Amino acid sequence: xxxxxxxxxxxxxxxxxxxxxxxxxxxxxxxxxxxxxxxxxxxxxxxxxxxxxxxxxxxxxxxxxxxxxxxxxxxxxxxxxxxxxxxxxxxxxxxxxxxxxxxxxxxxxxxxxxxxxxxxxxxxxxxxxxxxxxxxxxxxxxxxxxxxxxxxxxxxxxxxxxxxxxxxxxxxxxxxxxxxxxxxxxxxxxxxxxxxxxxxxxxxxxxxxx
DNA sequence: CTACCGATTGACT
DNA sequence: GTCAATCGGTAGA
Numbered sequence: 001x002x003x004x005x006x007x008x009x010x011x012x013x014x015x016x017x018x019x020x021x022x023x024x025x026x027x028x029x030x031x032x033x034x035x036x037x038x039x040x041x042x043x044x045x046x047x048x049x050x051x052x053x054x055x056x057x058x059x060x061x062x063x064x065x066x067x068x069x070x071x072x073x074x075x076x077x078x079x080x081x082x083x084x085x086x087x088x089x090x091x092x093x094x095x096x097x098x099x100x101x102x103x104x105x106x107x108x109x110x111x112x113x114x115x116x117x118x119x120x121x122x123x124x125x126x127x128x129x130x131x132x133x134x135x136x137x138x139x140x141x142x143x144x145x146x147x148x149x150x151x152x153x154x155x156x157x158x159x160x161x162x163x164x165x166x167x168x169x170x171x172x173x174x175x176x177x178x179x180x181x182x183x184x185x186x187x188x189x190x191x192x193x194x195x196x197x198x199x200x201x202x203x204x205x206x207x208x209x210x
Numbered sequence: 211c212t213a214c215c216g217a218t219t220g221a222c223t
Numbered sequence: 224g225t226c227a228a229t230c231g232g233t234a235g236a
Contacts, residue, residue, distance in 0.1 A: 067232095067233095068232095069231090069232065069233095083231095083232095084230060084231060084232090085230085085231095086228075086229080086230055086231090087228080087229075087230050087231095088230085
């Protein structure tokens with residue numbers, strides 16, 4: 001793996017990274033580090049599973065147009081879209097251009113920093129149960145609706161994504177998205193093959209076999 | 211106002 | 224594999 005020696009701040013992914021098609025941003029986010037700062041604590045983890053939600057995508061929350069709840073999905077790439085599902089809080093990173101619905105649901109991360117805090121937040125000790133699902137990330141990272149619409153490309157951000165690895169195509173799995181009823185067959189879920197930190201639903205299909 | 215339902219999770223058969 | 228829990232938004236009476 002390429003070793004990054006430059007400063008942490010300089011590794012923050014910038015706007016350009018996110019102003020691309022959601023499916024491209026989704027795939028490229030695998031291997032990157034999702035960082036959350038809470039007071040003096042830092043939580044971070046390697047992104048290992050994501051899903052893309054597109055413009056004109058029946059499964060996307062913005063499909064029927066912009067409203068008070070989903071407006072963040074229409075922002076320019078590099079903002080957050082936070083929403084609740086049942087009693088869980090889910091985190092999307094907005095992708096694509098301003099005015100167009102597009103986002104990447106972060107479904108699983110491999111814990112790196114702030115593990116004790118995540119264990120406290122999740123009331124679980126096992127590393128594999130801390131952030132292996134979208135709702136679990138919300139709980140482990142202490143994500144709240146207040147973060148909806150936040151810009152994650154500023155250096156002062158309390159949420160941001162750091163550059164790290166780029167996962168080669170041969171190590172990326174692809175499958176339909178999980179838990180949706182509309183557009184249920186589109187292959188828009190991407191995950192790191194053989195990672196033990198992905199969510200429990202795991203149809204293993206290497207890219208190229210579909 | 212009530213009814214319904216979802217980009218989920220965790221406990222249980 | 225199956226299923227209940229019981230949030231917040233939205234549609235309809």
